[in-house]
Amino acid sequence: MASSCHNVEVPVPGKPTETGTALLETATGTIQGFAPLGQIHQHLCAFHFYADDMGRQVEAHHFCAHLNEDVRQCLVFDGPGADARLIGVEYIVSEKVFLTLPDAEKPLWHTHEFEVKGGVLFMPGVPGAVERRDLEKVCKTYGKTIHFWQVDRGDALPLGLPQIMMALTREGQLRQDMADCVEEKFGVSFQKERENRAYMSGPEHGIHPLANAAGKGLKTQIREVDIPASTTAGAERVFT
């Protein structure tokens, strides 16, 4: 499988899977149910960057399912192959749903209009004419992306705090090396798609001023909080 476009490939530490384990998982994979994953029907490739550092960009492979017409939930991997690392999640909502979010929440969400119209968000393996029918909807949506594994800085493991991610909102943000790498890897032309998508439009009410971190930046931090001493649960037997 072609390596990812965001630099250094650091292998995940650990021994190769043992035969016994693999056999067991073949069995469980057949016996058990995986209904929530069965809803995932779409693979989208796009770019995310860290909400406190536009220069740190990640090639993000989204595997998305509809919860309903207005809400999607996606698993974000760092590649399209079997060995891809699960690096985060993204939720995608229609404009209508976005507008119901509290104002304090809106900055954590980003718009998709530019990356869709710019041609840089695409569905690998799907012809333009087909992908455009869905992407014209995605164009009007807002997304909330959280990453847990900073593969772009060579982390071999998912270290540290979750990171709020942002998406491209205008020309000049996407690193040329990332763009070239992805175009070549997937045999796509962003420019060509940009022309094909010129007819698309973004949110009806325009890009909300609070979205996209309200134009500022965001970062996460962790804080210790007191945990009360064990409280008795009344007459209920405590199950340990």
Add this chain to the structure above:
Amino acid sequence: MASSDEKPLPTPASAAGAGGAASPGQPTTVASKVLDMGAAVMQSLRPVKQAKQHVCTFALYAHDPKRQVETHHYVSRLNQDFLQGAVYDSDAADARLIGVEYIVSRKIFDSLPAEEQRLWHSHAHEIKSGLWTSPRVPGLLEKPELDHLATTFGKFWCTWQVDRGDRLPLGAPALMVSPQADPAAAVRPALVRKRDDRYGFSTEELRAARADVEVPAEEHPGQADYWLRHRKGFAVDVVPHDMKRHAPFP
């Protein structure tokens, strides 16, 4: 701007708004389903197909362990020492994606710096007590794997606090911790019973069957399960901060 231990304002997106537990929005249209099906035929979706285990267990919020949720992990193995799982709030097709958990061997856990270890929890108790279950998998089949999993450590970030009624994923991501023998880390019997009734098994019976699962000598090595020792949990805040940028934004 947002904190994992802060209640969201009443809006249609949170519990106090328009009634019903379901996410706001119209039912998925036929047109969308057709598009989805078409795409699914053309795309391999390989990373998603790597999930080979479904684990149903319970988790507690690191900032408030009295808040507990039943969790469904769909787990993929990257190698003998590392697993990654998408976590949902049920095993049904309409389950909500509530987070991600990573699972590592003791060896990998030991290699983590102390500050990182604080974010990880042990699995021995959860497994031995029968709280961690593999629906549909016969006991004999799962046994060898349980011995191994009982020595692993997890890091679980929750992105959707469904138990407080959020109809959308609001706020900062929250760290989760695992059930433990300590009374402060016990799972409410009613939650367990509800799960057991649905699957037709008994956590107590599972616990008896797992009597010979070896509990590691050191159940909480290094900084694992930090909150038990220090009675301090962790909350995550999202705060405004300068964004390094090489182009105007947004």
